Amino acid sequence: MGSIARQRQIFIFTALFIPVILLVCFVVFPGVDLFRISATNWDGLAADYDYIGLDNYVRMFNDENLWQSLKNNMVYFFVHLLMIPVELAFAVVLNSRLRGAKFYKTMVFMPYIINGVAISYAFSYFFSPINGAFDAILETLGLESLQRHWLSDPSIVNFVLAFVSVWRFSGYHVILFLAALQSMPQDILEAAQIDGAGTLQLFRYIQIPSIMLMVDFVLFDNIRGALQVFDIPFVITNGGPGYASSTFTLYTINAAFKFSNFGLAATMAVAIMFLIVFIYIIQNFLIHRVVLKEGRK
Amino acid sequence: MKKLLSVLMVLLSLCTFVFASGSSESADDPMSGTITFAIWDNNLNAFIEENDMVGKFQEVYPNAEIEVEKIKDDTEYWNSMRIRTSGGQLPDVMFNKPFTLARFQNYLLDLSDTEAAANNILAEGYAVDGKILGIPMTAGYEYVFYWKDMFEEAGVEVPETWPEFVEACQTLQEYYGAQNPDFIALGIGLKDEWPDYPFMEFMPALINGEGDTWNVMAAQDAPFAEGTDIRTAYERIYELFTSGVLGKDPLGLGNDQITNLFAAKQVAIFPSGDWSLQNIINAGADISELGTFYLPVRMSGDESYKVIVQGDSLMGVTTHSDKPELAKAFVEWFYSDAWYPDYLAYVSSSSAMANFPKEKDPVLAESDQRDDIEIVTYGGAGDDFTAIQNAVSFDYKKLGAQMLTEGFDLEAVLDDLNTRWAAARSELGIE
Numbered sequence: 001m002g003s004i005a006r007q008r009q010i011f012i013f014t015a016l017f018i019p020v021i022l023l024v025c026f027v028v029f030p031g032v033d034l035f036r037i038s039a040t041n042w043d044g045l046a047a048d049y050d051y052i053g054l055d056n057y058v059r060m061f062n063d064e065n066l067w068q069s070l071k072n073n074m075v076y077f078f079v080h081l082l083m084i085p086v087e088l089a090f091a092v093v094l095n096s097r098l099r100g101a102k103f104y105k106t107m108v109f110m111p112y113i114i115n116g117v118a119i120s121y122a123f124s125y126f127f128s129p130i131n132g133a134f135d136a137i138l139e140t141l142g143l144e145s146l147q148r149h150w151l152s153d154p155s156i157v158n159f160v161l162a163f164v165s166v167w168r169f170s171g172y173h174v175i176l177f178l179a180a181l182q183s184m185p186q187d188i189l190e191a192a193q194i195d196g197a198g199t200l201q202l203f204r205y206i207q208i209p210s211i212m213l214m215v216d217f218v219l220f221d222n223i224r225g226a227l228q229v230f231d232i233p234f235v236i237t238n239g240g241p242g243y244a245s246s247t248f249t250l251y252t253i254n255a256a257f258k259f260s261n262f263g264l265a266a267t268m269a270v271a272i273m274f275l276i277v278f279i280y281i282i283q284n285f286l287i288h289r290v291v292l293k294e295g296r297k
Numbered sequence: 298m299k300k301l302l303s304v305l306m307v308l309l310s311l312c313t314f315v316f317a318s319g320s321s322e323s324a325d326d327p328m329s330g331t332i333t334f335a336i337w338d339n340n341l342n343a344f345i346e347e348n349d350m351v352g353k354f355q356e357v358y359p360n361a362e363i364e365v366e367k368i369k370d371d372t373e374y375w376n377s378m379r380i381r382t383s384g385g386q387l388p389d390v391m392f393n394k395p396f397t398l399a400r401f402q403n404y405l406l407d408l409s410d411t412e413a414a415a416n417n418i419l420a421e422g423y424a425v426d427g428k429i430l431g432i433p434m435t436a437g438y439e440y441v442f443y444w445k446d447m448f449e450e451a452g453v454e455v456p457e458t459w460p461e462f463v464e465a466c467q468t469l470q471e472y473y474g475a476q477n478p479d480f481i482a483l484g485i486g487l488k489d490e491w492p493d494y495p496f497m498e499f500m501p502a503l504i505n506g507e508g509d510t511w512n513v514m515a516a517q518d519a520p521f522a523e524g525t526d527i528r529t530a531y532e533r534i535y536e537l538f539t540s541g542v543l544g545k546d547p548l549g550l551g552n553d554q555i556t557n558l559f560a561a562k563q564v565a566i567f568p569s570g571d572w573s574l575q576n577i578i579n580a581g582a583d584i585s586e587l588g589t590f591y592l593p594v595r596m597s598g599d600e601s602y603k604v605i606v607q608g609d610s611l612m613g614v615t616t617h618s619d620k621p622e623l624a625k626a627f628v629e630w631f632y633s634d635a636w637y638p639d640y641l642a643y644v645s646s647s648s649a650m651a652n653f654p655k656e657k658d659p660v661l662a663e664s665d666q667r668d669d670i671e672i673v674t675y676g677g678a679g680d681d682f683t684a685i686q687n688a689v690s691f692d693y694k695k696l697g698a699q700m701l702t703e704g705f706d707l708e709a710v711l712d713d714l715n716t717r718w719a720a721a722r723s724e725l726g727i728e
Contacts, residue, residue: 043687044379045400124488128554129546130479130563151488152548154702238490241548242699257376259687260400 031273037266044262056267066268069246072158072233076247077226077279079162080169084218087170091177092203105178108171116168120235123164127151127236151237154244161245164232169225173218180214181207219287223279227272248272327622329360332389334627337374338610340575342367344643354630361623375400381617389618390627393431393611395677398423402680405430405613406621413632416652419608422508422674431611432628435646438606439495440589440664442559442567442577447473447586451565455590457602459533462593466542469565477563481544483537484564486552493534493697495568495592499605499675500530503594506603508676515681515727518719521711528711531696535707538700548701556580568592571661574645589664602667607675608649681727688721689714 038056042049060066090108094101111119126133127150135147150160184207192206208215230249233239239246239254248268256265336342342365344350351363366388368374375397381387382404393401407428414420419433448455448465451472456462470482486492502510505526514520514527521528538547550558559567560580567573578584591604612631614624630636638653648655657665678686685691691714699705 045382045403124551125554127549129549130481130544130554130558149546149549152546237488240488240490240695240698241702242695242705244702257372257379258692259690260379260683261687 034266034269034273037263038270040263040266042262043260044256045260049263052263056264059264060267060271065243065246066248066251068243069239069248069251072245073227073229073248075158076162076165076229077223079159079166080222080226081219083166083170084173084215084222087173087218088177088208088215090170090174091181092207094174094178095181105175108174110171111168112172112175114168116231117235119168120164120232123232124151124236127160152241154241157237157241157245161232161236164236165225165229168232173221176214176218177211180211184210216284219283220280223276223283227276227279326360327620328358328626330620330623331362331364332618332620332624332627333364333366334390335366335368335374335378335388336392337368337371340644341610341640344640348639350636353635354627357630357635358623358626361627363627385617387615387617389615389620389624391613391615392434393613394609395423395607395611395675398425398431398611399678399680399683401613401615402430404616406616406618406625408432408614408625408628411625411629413629413650416632416650417608418651419606419649419674420611422676423608423611425679431608431613432632433608433649434610434612435608435641435644436606436649437609437646438571438604438661438664439499439592440569440571440573440661441495441592442569442573443588443590444562444565445586445588447562447565448588455588456593458593458595458597460596463537463540463542466537466566467540470542470544473565478545479563481547481555481558481564482542482566484550484555484559484567485543485547486550486555487543487547487698487701488549488554489551490694490698492552492555492569493694495570496534496537497531497693497697500534500592500594501527502673502675503592503603503605504530506601506671506673508605508674510676511682512676512679515679515685515722518722519715520718521715531707531711534697535700538697543701548698571646572644574658574660584660587660589661591664591670601671602669603671603673604664605673605675607677609646681725684725685718685721685727688725689717691718 039051039053040049041052041055094105094108098104129135129149129152132150134150138144138146148156151157188210189202189206192202197206228249229247230253233245233247234250237245239250243251249272252265252268252272255261255268336345345365350365354363355361368377371394374392378387378391378401382401387404391401393405398405402425407430408414408420409424409427409429411429411432413432414429417432419436420429420431423429423431423433443455447469451469453465453468454461456465466482470480473480473482485496502508507513510526517525519525521531544550544564555564555567556573556576557580558564560577560582567577577587591602594603595601612628614621614628618624632650634653637650641648641653641655645658645661647657656662696710699710700707
């Protein structure tokens, strides 16, 4: 073996050694251990515990409040999913020669960098039934009839919380799309324009396929984010009224810390891991094969 | 160059020797070294910083160092302590609440032989198997705060029985609610769920006069059956909560919002702990018309007026401490003349120490102006109760808020709890 090749191998080995060790210690091992804990009745404190087989999995599937929580997660998922085309459109507009584009970009991204707990706390006052700013806005516009119990009506509370989530995270998606659009080679666009492509055709046949990798990432991030949403319902409604706005993560944390059932909580963590992968595969199939009608590569 | 290096090596060896011998000396001295003290209370944290607690402790123990760890709030505190327990990393000194003591009992040292425990009026009541594992920092009383001028205008007298209390709430709601649709007679921040604890947690104990209610429940197969104290309490609470006295959207407001609305007199009655007085003042209220009474739970004036008191913030030394002597010395010092009286003067809570009595704030002292009071010391939850509670996911604070949700059926919920309670007892082998 030549010395350059050996040096190359040494460099690759040393560069990867520490990250791989860290990954194994802090991601792979805890991930595998999660499966083991999910088969126990560990309370999070005691030194000893029993292996109870699949009891936690049976209990999880029979827990109607957990299913309710998962249903609530789906509200976040679909609301964010519907917003993705809008975010993409925003990114395209901001990518064009718009006056004050920099200002808009800053404004769009701002909610994402503000502390999530602070945002949630502010919104709980914004939607307050007494002296709440949102009700006051409706009143000023003469729309009192639209006033609702925003945070305590089980039929709308998840949509209100999903709105807060959209307000916070949409800017992040817009910036990701924008970065992808800006990294596109301009000559492809120019060539298409010379060939007579209109704005919509450019968007559908040039821009979208060029940034598909980023679209995929945002779609995956949406599934992960929607299924793991925690701070917004935790601060604004504490999962209530009852379990009407509880989410899978909120329920998992309560199982572990409120009811000292780390075994069950680990089971839920395993379930959410598989659920994220499962929904991603289905979504990928629907978008690539059914909507975009892409063939097998 | 070589000479310089040799000189440096010799110096380095000397330094190492000096430091090593110094550290071994301090390692031998049980009263030197660093201990960690984990807290969640903002008021205590502010007082520690303003009054140089570490410096004052070092006047007595010059070789000691204290690292104060401030954790965001008590919920986060318990989460953090639980994780640290499994990692063998509990702080040297930690706090407990009566309801968490059972959880951490195997990780706390017996403080029965300390002077602080001997002088504490509540510590013995929280002993586990005769061992005092936590010394209450304050005695916590529960009050009902109210505005005297609002009562007077609506023609409402301070209630002395439960039916009078319910009637007072209804009269206030009708009187002020007629002019102001946002008015709330009885303010409870049910969006946060926990603020219903004066009712959902304490009322069963107040009805039967036994602070140990939860532990008694652990020995029963059907504690929620017809006629039991807990069912009686929850039926009364359900009737009150659903009578419209909590305002137009009781599940839409949290404790902070209710405190602010009470300070602005949009809420007439606010049941909470003594610690809320500080929050009401901080919200900018003029307290000249502020009054308090104890929550009347008795059905008639012939019964005694039961009042709950609980030891709050039970200070303990953990088994993970490698400086247990120093940690115990810190607990002794904390409850001594050198520190405790000043802290007590700073907070609105009552003293838990017989050797440092404290006069109550005049607003709170109003509640004591009667001679038929019977004190009930709240016992918190023991091992068995906690195990069953976890197994059936019995969350009494959430249950209080759920009472206001559509389609809630109290009878069905309590019957279901009974069934699951009995099953959990049998599964856990609790006699």
